Amino acid sequence: MSANRDKAARKLAQCVRQLINASAFAEVIAAVESGVLTAKSGSATIAKLSAGRGEVQNALTWLIAIWASELAVLSNSAFALHLAALKEAVLLTESEATQTEVVWTGPKVEGSYLRATRQVVQDIISAAKSELLVVGYWLAGKEDYEGIINDIIKLMADAVSRGVEVTMVLDQGEKSYGKNNRDTLIALWPQDIALPKLLTWRIPPDDKHLKLHAKVLVADHHDSLVTSANLTMYALDRNMEMGVRAQGQPSERIAQHFELLRHKEVLVPYDT
Numbered sequence: 001m002s003a004n005r006d007k008a009a010r011k012l013a014q015c016v017r018q019l020i021n022a023s024a025f026a027e028v029i030a031a032v033e034s035g036v037l038t039a040k041s042g043s044a045t046i047a048k049l050s051a052g053r054g055e056v057q058n059a060l061t062w063l064i065a066i067w068a069s070e071l072a073v074l075s076n077s078a079f080a081l082h083l084a085a086l087k088e089a090v091l092l093t094e095s096e097a098t099q100t101e102v103v104w105t106g107p108k109v110e111g112s113y114l115r116a117t118r119q120v121v122q123d124i125i126s127a128a129k130s131e132l133l134v135v136g137y138w139l140a141g142k143e144d145y146e147g148i149i150n151d152i153i154k155l156m157a158d159a160v161s162r163g164v165e166v167t168m169v170l171d172q173g174e175k176s177y178g179k180n181n182r183d184t185l186i187a188l189w190p191q192d193i194a195l196p197k198l199l200t201w202r203i204p205p206d207d208k209h210l211k212l213h214a215k216v217l218v219a220d221h222h223d224s225l226v227t228s229a230n231l232t233m234y235a236l237d238r239n240m241e242m243g244v245r246a247q248g249q250p251s252e253r254i255a256q257h258f259e260l261l262r263h264k265e266v267l268v269p270y271d272t
Helices: 002-021 026-033 043-050 054-070 076-095 117-127 147-162 181-188 233-237 249-262
Strands: 099-105 131-136 166-172 197-201 218-219 223-227 241-247 268-270
Touching: 002 026, 002 054, 002 076, 026 043, 026 054, 026 076, 026 099, 026 218, 043 054, 076 166, 099 117, 117 131, 117 223, 117 233, 117 241, 131 147, 131 249, 147 166, 147 181, 147 233, 166 181, 218 249, 223 249, 241 249, 241 268, 249 268
Parallel strands: 131 166, 166 197
Antiparallel strands: 099 241, 131 218, 197 268, 218 223, 223 241
């Protein structure tokens, strides 16, 4: 009995999804509420309401069958409410679902269609509307002779100009070319645009091997990239690097985690 109920529930949800996809859901709800469509409706009524739309006719046929066999106690108004609740559950679930994408830097190989790290980084920054978090271990300077990092910095500066609150969390250690990330950023940043909020992790003096090694972007608590790639020309264009872009709840959690690190003063202003 339980198996039959579960099968009917799944089929009913599929019918609702079909009607939503066919842009026929509002029409069907109106027909149920007005009494045009009932648990006793036959094929002629279903065909008339479907108006030649095969997917709608199929969904309605199943809908009426389930209503008549499993939900016959429901009045038209109660069944309409039941369908409306199912629709909202479907849409809510889809809106909260996480969309993921694997992102790659490295040699192109036939048969693989992974998007490039560089392009995804540019897309996330360009699409940011209110907040942008950038976390990185290494920000390249003048050795990026192809201008890749300059382009990324310009996109961040453009974001600041359009009112996006940009926060950069950068490792404070000196890099192999003799500069730290803060000095490199200031040298690359347009002088007529305010610097983003700069934060770092103050490494305890008794352990010089510690690093702020995470590489993360989050836009608007919704669109994020967690990657092995630093903000360097090689990492964004030539190395073998891999990451995952997530649009949905994980991005919110990542942003909240770094906000908590800042609130607890694990992350502090990167002033010098």
